[in-house]
Amino acid sequence: MSTPTPIVPEHFKQLVGERIHDDALRGNIRRATRTSLEKRLAVISDYDDWEELRSLGYDIKRHVIDHLPYYLKKFEHAAAAAGAVVHFATDAAEAREIVHGLAVQRGGPVIVKSKSMTTEEIGLTHALEDAGIRTVETDLGEYIVQLAKEPPSHITAPALHKSRGEIGRLFADTLGIEYTDDPEELTAIARRLLREDFLAADVGISGVNFAIAESGTLCIVENEGNVRLSTGLPKTHIAVMGMEKLLPDMESLGLFLNLLGRSATGQRLTCYTSLITGPRRPHERDGPDEVHIVILDNGRSRMMRDPHLREALFCIRCGACMNVCPVYQSIGGHGYGSVYSGPIGSIITPVFYGEKRSRALPFASSLCGACAEICPVKIDIHHHLLWWRKSMVGSGDAPRSERLMMRIFLAVSRRPALFDLAGRIARLFTPLFRDGDGGISVPVWRGSRSFPAPPKKSFKQLWRHHEQRS
Amino acid sequence: MSHTFVRIVHVSLFIPCLTDQLFPETGMNMVRVLERVGVRVTYDRRQTCCGQPAFNTGYHDESRRLAMHFLDIFDGDGAEYIVAPSGSCATMVTVFYGDLLSLPPEYREKAGRVRERVREFTSFLVDVMHVEDVGAAFSSRVTVHDSCHALRELHIKQQPRTLLRAVRGLQLVEMDEAERCCGFGGTFSVKHADISTAMLEEKVASIERSGAAVVTGVDSSCLMQIDGMLRRRGLPVRTMHIADILASEAA
Ligand code: SF4
Numbered sequence: 102m103s104t105p106t107p108i109v110p111e112h113f114k115q116l117v118g119e120r121i122h123d124d125a126l127r128g129n130i131r132r133a134t135r136t137s138l139e140k141r142l143a144v145i146s147d148y149d150d151w152e153e154l155r156s157l158g159y160d161i162k163r164h165v166i167d168h169l170p171y172y173l174k175k176f177e178h179a180a181a182a183a184g185a186v187v188h189f190a191t192d193a194a195e196a197r198e199i200v201h202g203l204a205v206q207r208g209g210p211v212i213v214k215s216k217s218m219t220t221e222e223i224g225l226t227h228a229l230e231d232a233g234i235r236t237v238e239t240d241l242g243e244y245i246v247q248l249a250k251e252p253p254s255h256i257t258a259p260a261l262h263k264s265r266g267e268i269g270r271l272f273a274d275t276l277g278i279e280y281t282d283d284p285e286e287l288t289a290i291a292r293r294l295l296r297e298d299f300l301a302a303d304v305g306i307s308g309v310n311f312a313i314a315e316s317g318t319l320c321i322v323e324n325e326g327n328v329r330l331s332t333g334l335p336k337t338h339i340a341v342m343g344m345e346k347l348l349p350d351m352e353s354l355g356l357f358l359n360l361l362g363r364s365a366t367g368q369r370l371t372c373y374t375s376l377i378t379g380p381r382r383p384h385e386r387d388g389p390d391e392v393h394i395v396i397l398d399n400g401r402s403r404m405m406r407d408p409h410l411r412e413a414l415f416c417i418r419c420g421a422c423m424n425v426c427p428v429y430q431s432i433g434g435h436g437y438g439s440v441y442s443g444p445i446g447s448i449i450t451p452v453f454y455g456e457k458r459s460r461a462l463p464f465a466s467s468l469c470g471a472c473a474e475i476c477p478v479k480i481d482i483h484h485h486l487l488w489w490r491k492s493m494v495g496s497g498d499a500p501r502s503e504r505l506m507m508r509i510f511l512a513v514s515r516r517p518a519l520f521d522l523a524g525r526i527a528r529l530f531t532p533l534f535r536d537g538d539g540g541i542s543v544p545v546w547r548g549s550r551s552f553p554a555p556p557k558k559s560f561k562q563l564w565r566h567h568e569q570r571s
Numbered sequence: 572m573s574h575t576f577v578r579i580v581h582v583s584l585f586i587p588c589l590t591d592q593l594f595p596e597t598g599m600n601m602v603r604v605l606e607r608v609g610v611r612v613t614y615d616r617r618q619t620c621c622g623q624p625a626f627n628t629g630y631h632d633e634s635r636r637l638a639m640h641f642l643d644i645f646d647g648d649g650a651e652y653i654v655a656p657s658g659s660c661a662t663m664v665t666v667f668y669g670d671l672l673s674l675p676p677e678y679r680e681k682a683g684r685v686r687e688r689v690r691e692f693t694s695f696l697v698d699v700m701h702v703e704d705v706g707a708a709f710s711s712r713v714t715v716h717d718s719c720h721a722l723r724e725l726h727i728k729q730q731p732r733t734l735l736r737a738v739r740g741l742q743l744v745e746m747d748e749a750e751r752c753c754g755f756g757g758t759f760s761v762k763h764a765d766i767s768t769a770m771l772e773e774k775v776a777s778i779e780r781s782g783a784a785v786v787t788g789v790d791s792s793c794l795m796q797i798d799g800m801l802r803r804r805g806l807p808v809r810t811m812h813i814a815d816i817l818a819s820e821a822a
Contacts, residue, residue, distance in 0.1 A: 561616055
């Protein structure tokens with residue numbers, strides 16, 4: 102699995118500590134996310150009813166999730182009728198086994214893989230490599246992080262944290278080529294190397310962006326053409342998808358392609374949109390001989406039943422909430438220690454990896470709500486984070502000192518006279534902690550900020566004078 | 572100027588704990604402005620905290636008790652509106668005293684009634700009282716930081732700007748990314764001091780680029796966070812709650 106270390110507060114602090122003072126990293130992330138946001142803003146202005154499109158996206162997703170068993174059945178039948186084989190996996194291990202079994206039977210020197218967060222979620226590439234099956238990521242960003250032996254740091258732009266120079270150095274070091282930081286050259290090098298693998302592979306693995314229940318069609322979007330090759334060239338195509346990926350029909354796909362492309366990369370439409378309905382038919386010239394679709398649950402049924410988690414199933418993995426998140430911009434995707442980072446990652450990671458193992462994540466937010474504001478399917482992300490916090494505190498996952506403080510805070514705040522008295526006492530003692538810049542030193546603010554020195558009188562005291570005067 | 576008001580509106584003050592304890596002058600300045608525009612202001616001294624700090628940290632039981640205390644005080648206080656110098660605390664009552672806090676049934680009803688009457692200060696002036704010019708004078712270059720709760724939960728964006736534009740001598744300048752969070756986030760600023768500081772650094776950089784001498788906003792909490800770094804770094808920019816500016820009169 103990809104989270105060997107539980108993301109508890111101590112570990113999270115360490116992850117943050119390793120990154121927060123890395124100005125180069127922060128610069129890379131800021132530049133990349135800002136570019137995406139600017140492009141997004143430019144293309145959503147095509148519509149004067151973008152907000153309504155978001156609402157429609159929300160409504161369709163809600164409808165599908167409300168009737169998920171129905172749409173799953175419908176999809177399964179349609180896909181089977183088109184000649185695809187549908188597998189259901191309840192958890193990550195089962196999904197890995199299914200894919201591994203299929204891959205072993207079909208052999209071949211290499212598996213080509215196109216970008217997919219769901220396969221990251223189940224740790225598929227690692228599992229296949231551990232089983233001795235060479236598995237190559239063919240999306241350029243994924244290819245880069247695979248060379249660097251890192252997980253992706255963003256759900257749509259896996260190598261977003263790296264600068265051109267860093268990628269150039271990585272290529273030079275791992276591929277034994279001469280250093281260049283020219284993106285075109287680097288892309289050409291990757292393409293040349295990947296071409297050999299594409300031609301040799303018997304199995305191609307992909308994710309899925311949308312699955313059309315009505316026709317059993319898989320829709321995958323991309324910009325590099327590598328999805329086309331991974332899914333069309335090898336004899337066998339295995340698609341792995343979370344069960345929430347369903348859409349009712351082609352008509353709704355039109356809306357979602359707009360929401361996804363514009364929100365993710367600021368594109369009106371991505372360069373390639375593949376629609377795959379079953380394997381190659383006898384009269385068709387190319388395409389795979391078999392198509393396997395692995396539909397993954399892995400906690401999604403639980404989310405479906407839980408009113409506070411259900412909305413997270415609407416996510417179309419556009420990554421806009423990461424781009425706009427000031428916490429993400431400060432620590433990057435790897436700072437979260439989870440496959441799914443950023444605001445949405447902090448909601449779904451506890452489902453996939455367990456609450457205790459992810460208990461730092463829902464607290465890693467200032468709750469500014471920029472995520473919910475940008476989300477193309479209007480997920481109330483920051484409110485769901487609040488709910489996770491409550492749930493985790495409720496199940497005893499909070500430090501004792503914090504519990505005690507909250508109890509004292511309540512005891513004092515419920516009694517107005519005590520509240521006033523506490524304030525007076527605090528005011529009496531704070532001059533002892535004065536620091537040079539007129540405030541008081543509060544150690545928890547880490548020295549970066551000065552805390553205001555309390556005034557002589559509280560509002561209540563001032564109000565009394567005011568009342569007496571008038 | 573203010574003789575156009577015909578009816579006396581009665582406002583009950585909602586003074587957040589932070590204002591009461593750390594920024595009492597801001598509370599008083601809000602009172603001055605409200606009285607200047609002809610509002611009758613009352614204040615119930617039993618109020619303490621709306622429960623937001625506990626709520627945001629996940630302590631809903633503690634928060635619920637404080638919410639009930641709050642609702643007991645404000646429900647049936649006879650005022651038409653409840654006005655707070657804070658978008659964040661107004662949000663706590665109008666948004667979070669809803670489903671998330673799961674109040675007992677009788678308090679749900681109270682919350683429903685109270686919620687209707689709660690307004691953030693600038694929104695009260697502009698949207699309820701339809702006042703734009705409160706007769707203030709303040710000579711300075713001023714920039715506005717949009718506080719997250721006010722902006723995204725209460726849709727307060729133009730209200731403070733409308734009021735500031737009418738202030739004599741005041742030059743309003745916009746900073747870049749005014750809507751970007753300052754990194755405060757209540758206990759977040761303590762639990763994740765490093766991230767909070769990194770976010771604040773960017774906010775302070777935007778403020779510096781704006782060339783403003785004063786940063787204002789509708790929430791003392793964000794301004795306290797911003798001020799903390801401005802002062803620690805000895806930068807020549809001050810923070811002022813918008814009530815403090817609107818209460819200023821020409822010398
Ligand atoms: S939560 Fe919304 S904004 Fe974030 S990745 Fe999912 S769809 Fe995109």
